[in-house]
Amino acid sequence: MLLRHTPTEIRERSALTINPAKTCQPIGAMYAALGIHRCLPHSHGSQGCCAYHRSTLTRHYKEPVMAATSSFTEGASVFGGQANLLQAIDNIFTVYEPDVIAVHTTCLSETIGDDIPQIARKAGADGKIPEGKFVIHANTPSYVGSHVTGFANMTKGMVDYFSTSTGKRTDRINIIPGYVEPSDMEEIARLAAELGIKIVMFPDTSNVLNRPQTGKFEMYPKGGVTVPALMSTGDSKATIALGRTASWPAARALDVKCKVHCELLNLPIGLAATDAFIETLRTVSGVSVPDSINLERGRLLDIITDMHQYFYHRKVGLVGDPDQLISLAEFLVSLDMWPIHIVTGTPGKKFESKIREITAGIPHQVNVRAAGDMFLFHQWIKNDPVDLIMGNTYLKYIARDEDIPFVRFGFPILDRIGHGIFPTVGYRGGMRLLEKILEALMDRQDRDAPEESFELVM
Amino acid sequence: MLLRHTPTEIRERSALTINPAKTCQPIGAMYAALGIHRCLPHSHGSQGCCAYHRSTLTRHYKEPVMAATSSFTEGASVFGGQANLLQAIDNIFTVYEPDVIAVHTTCLSETIGDDIPQIARKAGADGKIPEGKFVIHANTPSYVGSHVTGFANMTKGMVDYFSTSTGKRTDRINIIPGYVEPSDMEEIARLAAELGIKIVMFPDTSNVLNRPQTGKFEMYPKGGVTVPALMSTGDSKATIALGRTASWPAARALDVKCKVHCELLNLPIGLAATDAFIETLRTVSGVSVPDSINLERGRLLDIITDMHQYFYHRKVGLVGDPDQLISLAEFLVSLDMWPIHIVTGTPGKKFESKIREITAGIPHQVNVRAAGDMFLFHQWIKNDPVDLIMGNTYLKYIARDEDIPFVRFGFPILDRIGHGIFPTVGYRGGMRLLEKILEALMDRQDRDAPEESFELVM
Amino acid sequence: MGATMKKTAAASIEGIDPASVKQELLSKYPTKVARKRAKQIVINTVGEDCSAPEIGANTRTIPGIITQRGCSYAGCKGVVLGPTRDFVNLTHGPIGCGFYSWLTRRNQTRPPTPDSPNFMTYCFSTDLQDEDIVFGGEKKLRAAIQEAYDLFKPKAISIFSTCPVGLIGDDVHAVAREMKEKLGINIFGFSCEGYKGVSQSAGHHIANNGIFKHVVGLDDTPREGKYKINLLGEYNIGGDAFEIDRVLEKCGITTVATFSGNSTYDQFANAHMADLNTIMCHRSINYVAEMMEKKFGIPWIKINFIGANSTAKSLRKIAKYFEDQALIDMVEEIIAEEMVEVEKVRAEIRPRCEGKLAMLFVGGSRAHHYQDLFAEIGMETISAGYEFAHRDDYEGRKVLPDIKVDADSRNIEELEIHPDPERYRPRRTAEQIETLAAEGFTFRDYEGMMAQMAEKTLVIDDISQFETEKMIEIYKPAIFCAGIKEKFAIQKKGIPMKQLHSYDSGGPYAGFKGAVNFYREIDRMVNSKVWSYIKAPWQVNPELTATYAFE
């Protein structure tokens, strides 16, 4: 067994985290910053943080992930990192020529208490920030929240630094897509375009972290939300925040800063959540829904009605990030599946109650835990087995030990491709999810069927 | 074992076909006819044929498949089926009100020698064909060729009956997509649209055999090529025929009938074949290729370069239809994979030489057979095992007995979904194929890896 | 059953007048068609004597009126002989027929050992080409048989003729005799060309004849067992026969042969050593039962293992036949034991299904049998019909004498059967039969579907696509049962559709465990949320003033 020391008997732990279902804020901030066009993320702390974040993002996206670091030494961690950051800003603008440096802090610089805005101002005063270029920042202490929190904070940073209201409202809608794949952001934009709605999406990592092979390496690829677009968000008609944890803080900040009305929706994963997203776009911008979207919706529903027998009352275990899990659980429940073990590593009381609400109709005990870990999740499964697990690559160890069908979903996925290219949001994403779920369940049925009931037609 | 009687030792058979890799013409004709808007396919023969074709198409597409039959009795098979067909035409136009009845023959009516055009003329003369409605036909003797031949013949029938040249050339391009999925036809149309090219595609089963769930059953759904569009094909600038077996006869007929220049290309499956398709569209209509297509291409290539190590020198066995196999084999070879056992049930000498050409660079014996069967294919595998097999659902019996990773591809797929919705043509289709191939190979690696080399990052 | 339980139609459709429904179904047809269909669409009413109105059945399909019927080949090779595992079923004809009937019916089979023969996963065909059509296919057929023999050395090879075979003058029977002679294994042919008869039904009859003529009675080895029966017309779709065997074995009843689910050549050869023939699907197999009675003196009874109550009833009937108190007690004990789980599940599910409407249009007996299962969870069959049955399957065998044989049926050979000089052995004396009959025990009888259906329900033979749509629009049933060809057209209308040929991917539904499976399956289908998602929010509520939920 790969996880041979995991006992069935569960004892509560107060101090020891085993096999985490989250990681730390800075990586989320780095990912968000990569969603700004011509932006170089900068990690203000030891260089190891930056190395780890770049490595993990690279393994997940199989794409270049560029970021700089303040490379703290022992000295810096005693006397503060101002000198390092000033030097970094100078070097970065000189050598790598970004339009924006997006600084995020680390547990180290947060513990020291470095004041980034003050340092950035000094860099400006010293003339180290070229005309028309920007240094923005977000405080992302690793000991608070999770990678999702870091994403939320950097996204909020975009509002804090760029959003401005000129007084003239546009008919654009801001969409904050949340901590989703580049392919998902692309799909969200496509759906809005199908509706004929002008949007500003931020951040937008499509064409940054799902780039083509062109024989050229571009330090700053085509993708990402531009600075002017970010500035214009203050004039937009409304903001749609997808996912409470990742997107709400930025939306609220924009409302406060520029009085842009904001709506909080669940991530558009699955039929109902996508319906809500489309319906909100429709009503907010007063357009009507084109046939093309009804067609996609109808095809998703067609799979649901055609294949219902395979979903019905199958037990599922889920590990992932809160915004994703809320929509995914809702989707599975709508298929008559039973998500019964649900863990996110990200802390937050709201999560558990929301999941309770969604799973209320399931006639079976449901285990849910925020700030939980995969060790606990695994123990739940040992005590109450499931037909399917969905989550990031680390679940493969549980899937193999317990011999459970496994669908990869969420972050990080280190051992398969596809997530960067094929969305799981929207109706098309729903179809992809259903195909993957069915594939996993049917492959298992085919594997385990006695010869006389090995099915040709399924 | 499911196929316990299949011996390793191969002896040539001259008369007995075991586990066919093809089926008969009429089903292909029925499928093609469903690609005409408001068309009801009609099977001129015993009702069993119609029942079998509808059942098989329905299991593959999980969609309604409507078709009528002449329901031959013993009498009809002695005295000919004219009376039945006349009655059928009358009943169909009265009760089901199609715009077109597309009659295909069967082994029975072909053996009898019923003259469909003559019967149709009589129906017309008797006033059984309402104004502006049509009865077209194709001769599809089940004892010649295969389902692909039937598709080709009915597609040619569309030209024979509808294509007319008014003398005014349009800038439209005719595309004959071949015996591919509705999702593939949709993708081919999308690619042409991306290039800004006006096309007429026939047949076009998209939105016929991949319909939404709407709560309404439409006898004649939105999809399908319209009669006026079919008529206009005679004026088009050029015809691109995708696949020699399925599409070339119609293209040639159109050239002969209306002098529309035609190009024969391989089905756009994989990088090179899609490049050829795009390049031909570009040059034929003098447009330039937009970034959106370069982006898709680059993403496909990115997967190829990133994941090359998983493809390199893996042996593959393929069963399917000739046009698909030629492009698929070419694609696999371009990935440095080794397709070494290749069978199609469809007869045709060109196929074997084409495959020989494509696989010439493989330093390993390559077995290829046209008019072969899966029994032979299975024996080849027993004699020279492979890492992967690709083909229709019937391969699952071999996959299980021989414990070989299996990717479903082609017709029919009776036990999984997705083929109706997600294309395998074009660059996107290539990405889907690669994802499926990688999934199959990597799942196997994960299954068989000793614990110490069970990989987190792949 | 019958008169005593005369039922009236569901309250929920009181408002709907079947006569006008019938009119609507016919309204769009050309006169000739309407006249013919009118005979096949009957408003049910059951007389005191269980008599039902006459229905047009087993008549020609109307060209152009979209039917779900198949052909004679399908009935012979696909249905009756397909499920037998250990002989090579060789289709003689173009490739299609063999391909389409390859593994598509979900007949399960379970070879006793890893090396016992099982050819069901294989498809064998002569794949006739145009030159064969021109010059004749006998040579190729001969060669194919030789190749099959050389490769597999099967116990037997059966040849199935497809449409062109008759026309090109191939004599499959002659080839069969010749090769049987040459190879010394049993080889026989079936002239089941697709155009024979008017539906699968002709093929059933042809299959019955062939199997009786060429196999039944070849092996006189006496069979162990106190209560020996054959199970006829059970094809082990989704494992039905396995469940029935489980129950019978538990009761100590020996099944000598099953025609033909999970069957083997030897079972058929030995079938005449049984003491009773029990018939599940009357339509497809009654011929064999009749012939076995004439030739060997084995009486037959109609039974039905679809439905827990029906299963109990059938077991009691078998026990009663053997007139053995030990068996009678054993059967009661097992029924009691098995009904515990059945009642538990039924009690859970019935409240959710009670009063919902079902329609069944399928087969030659399933449309009847499955009504019992629906009834057990309180669902009402508002309309039903067969695809290929005859009048006796609707109205009961009592009408047999006045069914006139038309041209299409006349073409199907009726075998001349006489008592076997050595082996005819009446299992019951005239007296015994008297007494049993006196106690209401019925031999050789099937009262048909209609007698059991409620008043004013519509009985429709060979329902067409057009009629199907109308019926759904008018009655909006909770579930519709038919076959794969109907499935998605019906589901597109938002009505769950259950296949009763293949069971979709479910089963077994026979016997006690099967009943439980079916209750749960129907519960899933008629109570699922998924059918409620059809309208998008903007379709429910299109005006833009609509408010929407947000936090």
Next chain:
Amino acid sequence: MGATMKKTAAASIEGIDPASVKQELLSKYPTKVARKRAKQIVINTVGEDCSAPEIGANTRTIPGIITQRGCSYAGCKGVVLGPTRDFVNLTHGPIGCGFYSWLTRRNQTRPPTPDSPNFMTYCFSTDLQDEDIVFGGEKKLRAAIQEAYDLFKPKAISIFSTCPVGLIGDDVHAVAREMKEKLGINIFGFSCEGYKGVSQSAGHHIANNGIFKHVVGLDDTPREGKYKINLLGEYNIGGDAFEIDRVLEKCGITTVATFSGNSTYDQFANAHMADLNTIMCHRSINYVAEMMEKKFGIPWIKINFIGANSTAKSLRKIAKYFEDQALIDMVEEIIAEEMVEVEKVRAEIRPRCEGKLAMLFVGGSRAHHYQDLFAEIGMETISAGYEFAHRDDYEGRKVLPDIKVDADSRNIEELEIHPDPERYRPRRTAEQIETLAAEGFTFRDYEGMMAQMAEKTLVIDDISQFETEKMIEIYKPAIFCAGIKEKFAIQKKGIPMKQLHSYDSGGPYAGFKGAVNFYREIDRMVNSKVWSYIKAPWQVNPELTATYAFE
């Protein structure tokens, strides 16, 4: 080696002047940066005495200049102690560090039995929260250790400090001592905060100190075996150590302990019972070797099992040390045996790779060792450098005396080691060492990377993203070797990139079988067609008059 085999740069780059390349690399930097980087970019030239020019190494990374370096925690927990399977490696800090170092390095481990302990698939962390940062994390650390103990009862628990730990004043060593006392298992801490030193290298040193201080020498059980060695600085990436073990075992050489691939606590505790320390990765582990020699009298030698020739050379060196003809003969025999396959594959592949250029920028020894493998298939290393090495790894240990210790290094504790009163036992007498030395046998020596590199090749320490791109544009190598962070930026330029930290998903590459694997892998990468598809037809040939193939 060395002067005798002084090489000149590849013909294929004759035209390129390294001096101007260096200029170009520096051109864009601010003056201060350029000045510092100039020291770390050296044009190689090897003196008669094998001396190489001085290179700037193990100096601070320049903030903002994109580096591939990691931190002290990564070197200590990730590299050196990560591969040990049977103690609980507990990260004390916020969740990230533990998460990122969880199973990401492909160190393989093979527990002898299904129930022998293996914690490598687990990630243990105190997941410090803000309140812990404010009020201190010792309490939580204590509790976490207790919970780990209660759950797993491990042999030992090691604690790894992350950045904030030092700053908030947690004394992990005190907690370790206290809990060791309480639980009676070995518990020890590492002050490997990320900011210590200038790279992973500091962490290696800290790990060396800790493992030596707390584990090595705890178990005096004599070890069976005639030729007992330790294998130091081999981390069993992709199974390298398994292959090396295979070869050593075949030669009859016993590996007492491996630091630290596929290792266990007991191996470390018993390591001092070996008679020779052999060092693979000089950078990460030489400290332990030095300390073991001082304390126990075990001499160490540098060996290299990367490359078939290097492997043979290393085996001969070990055999020579033991001065035993039996072993010497055995080793020769096995080399001969193993080289058959190696030569076969090499002969097949070398013609396809001959003369192609490679660049290696990785690690603290791999950038050196892998040059041998490339050389074996005729490929030329045109430029190389380390990520975290010191001058001695470049220029050889002879420069150790004149390396001045800067502030960052001074912060890393240097243990005071004295011969162990009881257990100090010089394995070789002064005389023996004399004689061996006389025969050219070198103890305690590593001549570094540069001495082996061709003239005019560029040696670049801690290469930056900017320099990487320039080097590729200028030299267009056939392959570039580095780590995951560089991989896709390089491949986007159309150059295949091989990871030499994790081997992507390949390996083993050590020993004889490993060499074969590597030949094949490089052949795959540098000769694959897929890199030729980058331009679409319309990009190759954009004008519309283009003709296109059609039939």
